[in-house]
Amino acid sequence: MEPLLELRDLDTDIAQRRGTVHALDGVSLRVMPGETLGIVGESGSGKTMTALSIMGLLPPGGQVSGGEIVFEGRDLRSLPADEVRRTRGVRMGMVFQDPLTSLNPTMRIGVQVAEPLRVHEKVGKAEARTRAVEILRRVGMPRPDKIVDNYPHELSGGMRQRVAIAMALVCSPKLLIADEPTTALDVTTQRQILELIDDLREEFSMAVILVTHDLGVIAGRADRVAVMYAGRVVETSATAALFRTPRHRYTEALLEALPEAADGERLYSIPGLPPDLSRPLTGCRFAERCRHVTDECRVTDIPLTGDAHQFACLHPVSPTDQIPSPVRVSSAPVVDAARVAGSPVLSVRNLVKNYASHGRGLRRDAGQVSAVADVSFEVAAGETFGLVGESGCGKSTLGRLAVGLERPSDGQIVLDGTDIGALSGRERRRMHREVQLMFQDSYAAMNPRMRVDSILAEPLEIQKAGDGAARRARINTLLDQVGLSRRVLERYPHEFSGGQLQRIGLARSLALQPRLIVGDEPVSALDVSIQAQVLNLMRDLQQELGLAYVFISHDLSVVDYMADRIGVMYLGKLVEVGPAREVVRAARHPYTQALIDAVPSINEVSRERIAIEGELPSALNPPTGCRFRTRCPLATSRCETEPPLAGDRHQVACHFPLRPESSAAAVQAGAVQ
Amino acid sequence: MVRYLITRVGQALIVVILVTVIAFLILHLLPGGAARATLGKDATLAQLAQFNHDMGYDKPWIQQYLMFLQRLLHGDLGYSYQLNQSVIEAITQRLPKTIVLSLLSTLLAIVVAIPLGVIQAVRRNRWADYTITSLSLLAYATPIFFMGLLMIILFSQVWPILPPEAPQGFTVAEVLADPAGLVLPTVTLAIVTVAVYSRYVRSSMVDNLNENYVRTARSKGLPEWRVVLVHTLRNGLFPIIGLLGMYLPALFSGALVVESLFNFPGMGQLFWQAALKRDYPVLLGVTLIISIATVVGSLIADLLYAAADPRVRLRGSAS
Numbered sequence A: 001m002e003p004l005l006e007l008r009d010l011d012t013d014i015a016q017r018r019g020t021v022h023a024l025d026g027v028s029l030r031v032m033p034g035e036t037l038g039i040v041g042e043s044g045s046g047k048t049m050t051a052l053s054i055m056g057l058l059p060p061g062g063q064v065s066g067g068e069i070v071f072e073g074r075d076l077r078s079l080p081a082d083e084v085r086r087t088r089g090v091r092m093g094m095v096f097q098d099p100l101t102s103l104n105p106t107m108r109i110g111v112q113v114a115e116p117l118r119v120h121e122k123v124g125k126a127e128a129r130t131r132a133v134e135i136l137r138r139v140g141m142p143r144p145d146k147i148v149d150n151y152p153h154e155l156s157g158g159m160r161q162r163v164a165i166a167m168a169l170v171c172s173p174k175l176l177i178a179d180e181p182t183t184a185l186d187v188t189t190q191r192q193i194l195e196l197i198d199d200l201r202e203e204f205s206m207a208v209i210l211v212t213h214d215l216g217v218i219a220g221r222a223d224r225v226a227v228m229y230a231g232r233v234v235e236t237s238a239t240a241a242l243f244r245t246p247r248h249r250y251t252e253a254l255l256e257a258l259p260e261a262a263d264g265e266r267l268y269s270i271p272g273l274p275p276d277l278s279r280p281l282t283g284c285r286f287a288e289r290c291r292h293v294t295d296e297c298r299v300t301d302i303p304l305t306g307d308a309h310q311f312a313c314l315h316p317v318s319p320t321d322q323i324p325s326p327v328r329v330s331s332a333p334v335v336d337a338a339r340v341a342g343s344p345v346l347s348v349r350n351l352v353k354n355y356a357s358h359g360r361g362l363r364r365d366a367g368q369v370s371a372v373a374d375v376s377f378e379v380a381a382g383e384t385f386g387l388v389g390e391s392g393c394g395k396s397t398l399g400r401l402a403v404g405l406e407r408p409s410d411g412q413i414v415l416d417g418t419d420i421g422a423l424s425g426r427e428r429r430r431m432h433r434e435v436q437l438m439f440q441d442s443y444a445a446m447n448p449r450m451r452v453d454s455i456l457a458e459p460l461e462i463q464k465a466g467d468g469a470a471r472r473a474r475i476n477t478l479l480d481q482v483g484l485s486r487r488v489l490e491r492y493p494h495e496f497s498g499g500q501l502q503r504i505g506l507a508r509s510l511a512l513q514p515r516l517i518v519g520d521e522p523v524s525a526l527d528v529s530i531q532a533q534v535l536n537l538m539r540d541l542q543q544e545l546g547l548a549y550v551f552i553s554h555d556l557s558v559v560d561y562m563a564d565r566i567g568v569m570y571l572g573k574l575v576e577v578g579p580a581r582e583v584v585r586a587a588r589h590p591y592t593q594a595l596i597d598a599v600p601s602i603n604e605v606s607r608e609r610i611a612i613e614g615e616l617p618s619a620l621n622p623p624t625g626c627r628f629r630t631r632c633p634l635a636t637s638r639c640e641t642e643p644p645l646a647g648d649r650h651q652v653a654c655h656f657p658l659r660p661e662s663s664a665a666a667v668q669a670g671a672v673q
Numbered sequence B: 001m002v003r004y005l006i007t008r009v010g011q012a013l014i015v016v017i018l019v020t021v022i023a024f025l026i027l028h029l030l031p032g033g034a035a036r037a038t039l040g041k042d043a044t045l046a047q048l049a050q051f052n053h054d055m056g057y058d059k060p061w062i063q064q065y066l067m068f069l070q071r072l073l074h075g076d077l078g079y080s081y082q083l084n085q086s087v088i089e090a091i092t093q094r095l096p097k098t099i100v101l102s103l104l105s106t107l108l109a110i111v112v113a114i115p116l117g118v119i120q121a122v123r124r125n126r127w128a129d130y131t132i133t134s135l136s137l138l139a140y141a142t143p144i145f146f147m148g149l150l151m152i153i154l155f156s157q158v159w160p161i162l163p164p165e166a167p168q169g170f171t172v173a174e175v176l177a178d179p180a181g182l183v184l185p186t187v188t189l190a191i192v193t194v195a196v197y198s199r200y201v202r203s204s205m206v207d208n209l210n211e212n213y214v215r216t217a218r219s220k221g222l223p224e225w226r227v228v229l230v231h232t233l234r235n236g237l238f239p240i241i242g243l244l245g246m247y248l249p250a251l252f253s254g255a256l257v258v259e260s261l262f263n264f265p266g267m268g269q270l271f272w273q274a275a276l277k278r279d280y281p282v283l284l285g286v287t288l289i290i291s292i293a294t295v296v297g298s299l300i301a302d303l304l305y306a307a308a309d310p311r312v313r314l315r316g317s318a319s
Helices: A047-055 A081-090 A109-120 A123-138 A156-168 A186-204 A214-223 A239-244 A249-256 A293-299 A395-402 A427-433 A452-462 A470-483 A486-488 A496-512 A528-546 A556-563 A578-587 A590-598 A661-672 B002-029 B031-039 B046-054 B063-073 B088-123 B127-142 B144-156 B172-176 B178-211 B213-221 B222-237 B236-262 B267-276 B280-308 B311-315
Strands: A005-014 A019-031 A036-040 A060-072 A092-095 A175-179 A207-212 A224-229 A232-238 A340-355 A366-381 A384-388 A410-415 A436-440 A517-521 A546-552 A567-570 A573-579
Touching: A005 A047, A005 A239, A005 A384, A005 A546, A019 A036, A019 A047, A019 A060, A019 A232, A036 A047, A036 A214, A047 A060, A047 A092, A047 A175, A047 A207, A081 A092, A081 A109, A081 B063, A092 A156, A109 A175, A123 A156, A123 A232, A156 A186, A156 A661, A156 B213, A156 B236, A186 A214, A186 A590, A207 A410, A214 A239, A214 A486, A224 A239, A224 A249, A232 A239, A232 A567, A249 A528, A340 A395, A340 A546, A366 A395, A366 A410, A366 A546, A384 A395, A384 A556, A395 A436, A395 A546, A427 A578, A452 A470, A452 A486, A452 A496, A470 A486, A470 A496, A470 A528, A486 B144, A496 A517, A496 A528, A528 A546, A528 A556, A546 A556, A556 A578, A567 A578, A573 A590, A578 A661, A578 B031, A590 B311, A661 B002, B002 B046, B002 B063, B002 B280, B088 B127, B088 B172, B088 B178, B088 B222, B088 B236, B088 B267, B127 B178, B144 B178, B144 B236, B172 B178, B178 B236, B213 B222, B222 B236, B236 B267, B236 B280, B280 B311
Parallel strands: A036 A207, A036 A224, A092 A175, A175 A207, A384 A546, A384 A567, A436 A517, A517 A546
Antiparallel strands: A005 A019, A005 A060, A224 A232, A340 A366, A340 A410, A567 A573
8 A cells, every 4th residue: 555645864954153963864754645654753853854745834943954745646746836735735735733822813623624625625605604603513512503693712622622622624635734733732631632533534534743852651552653863764663662672772762761660660761861963973873871881872873674664773672672661560558657657747738728709890709719618738849749730720829838838718737836827027038048949930939140059049048058168068959959960050041951950949948958858740741761860869868868758740640759648639628648559559539540541641551441531610609519510521410519538548528439448459459469 | 792892982072071171271381371371471460360360370270271172162262363263273174184184095005005915924034025115214314304305306306297286275175176286295295105015015914924824824725915905904903903002193293294295284384383383272172182182093093993903892892
């Protein structure tokens, strides 16, 4: 069978002020009709540039400088521009990462969706509208005949992504390119969108290129996978084969760096950073970071070899020498009783935070947004308490309340036995030493005009800790702890990579020797290999300094790896709290189970799933009783009364828990044996 | 939408009232007071006292302010002894003509500036962009009186195709009956405005062309003109709407020079002559009118915003 799309030795350059970046170097790929090809890689690997090169949508300064893009038997590079444009509009479709900015804010949904029809098929206004409604219905849009007249800002992120998909499919293309289509969405929405793309692929009998950084997303959806690194394809094969027997050393390292592969053990972290693509490179581009590198790797240009399973590596993983199964048996229990001991560092009691909704005009009493509703939990010294939930569930608000950035509407926050609500301003400031915050975007959280030495010295100065010499000594200690050299002190935040910034952020949080660090999505912006470095560092420091963490994340596998105990939040409520492994492997609340089932995993096995439909209700006037009942498959009239958080070690707030506490513990114990 | 309108008009009213307070205070901070300013330096103390009594200037300030406000509401802005007519009459004679001049030049500026800015954005960092940028900066840096003189020399003397003097008609109709005379003042006034607007259009269009939604539009295989004109232009023009509102009063300062230069009997000329003769009632009246124009200008800009951007519309109408 003829491939639908074939890339032959594609080179793409992007001219920038500093020089030309060779974003793609000799990329060859083929996509058969009706198949899903996954392109996976970290940032800067060239996965998005590959997609944009095919679509002819390279950013300013970018151009394909060599090779062929053969689509349906014709090289797009040799066709006239108008013909390429038509091909792009009719035969291909593309869905982008960020649904919030990918739609024209001032154009009605229906007009945007039907526009390709109007332009390419010269369809009349009325028919265009009918067909827009039709395609919106097929992508699962509720009330499509109303939605066509809406503007994008009136829809949620998931709904906007459905609109984007409808727009890409309206001319029934043969190839759909989805570039990180779910990265900006919550896991439950992600699952809905990925399944929609799968269904539509069959319905339209089209091929799909799924570009993503998330190995789990690829594992469950793609027929074949291409792994990219530093502008090259380093390995490509059928999906199952790639995950079972990865051959390239980069693929192997990437899989080992996944938190879900660790199961309590230390993560493998790939040292260093990807190479600078504006410089001339020779040899294997992964050589500098590879465990198995030899001198030969650095000088030899290694082509893709193999038949069905191709890879470009001189020292590949032997096909029989499989990496250990990701479900490994942990030698020691995760919760170290000696480490986790004594009275709690942080105790949150019946915490409530409401925000006044911005009422307008005469109706000022529009209601309250209930961000955190009656939440209680404790964090022991040296413990990691993971908080998970989807965006808008109140987990970040809870973190900000815990560090005192916001005042609670009601309830108590007790730090080290002291109720901080009862403290005066000065005493409260002293208490801030004990609890520090670590941010998701460390770059945004640092003053760009301050050097690293001032950034690290600032907390010490504010708290008047020690004299100049003592502060310098403290800063040097901090740098040693987070593994940065002294040279970074004279540099500015923009000179660092994401992982380095996260280390600096961690050093700043540690400056005052706190007992508790609240990390709000501290690794969410990082690539897998870098993420592993930061997670390992956080764990090492915990062992060394006896720190407690509140680890806030939407990513269950990361929380599972880091936390001793996990709290699951839904719409301002804590619905389940328990030992991490029990919560993840033997969830008691239906929402927790749905969340776990929605997380794409590299071990895609058929399992009974609890799929939840729809989207998070508004926190403005949330549902009464159990807040999850509007989306829960098990809900009955009894759920109209609020279930209390009940249980001993593994608590759940549900009238119909999936399993009793004793059985949850047994399931977990069984998994370990 | 209605609520949005009511709120904004209410805010505008408050600003106008504050403006009247300030205008009133200025009137009373005049060196020597209004009496001396009106009667001249030869007036006797008795005459001054008589004048103050007649005008109510010996009453408490609050009462005076209320009287001032009351007169204002009746359209009474005082009497100009220099012009020998009431201020309101002087203004109503000239204001329409200035409005005609301002509207014409704004219209011309928009019609020229938008395509220029769009061309610059589409061809950014190429010779067309650089040429237009250089010319804009040149036009922007040239003082308006110099630009006007240049126009007169070029088009009335070196190449005499247009009259150097604006139409002298008494009414708007008479002014419009002589379109040739309007060309030079309108163009002079428009040139600087074009320079400013086209810069704004350029930068706003450049920003918008880099937006994700434009990439989406391109991915649909739309012709480039459609991407630029249908998708980007509307979003790219939002900043211009705000600018229009702010520029309304700024246009007046241009008119001040241009009207004197071309001898056009409008508000600018009225203000200029009143300033020379220290005709305070006229100066105050004109200031008040300009202040109100500023407020109305920004109100119109906000309403245009609301009409053009669905996101703003929502903010106003959500309940």
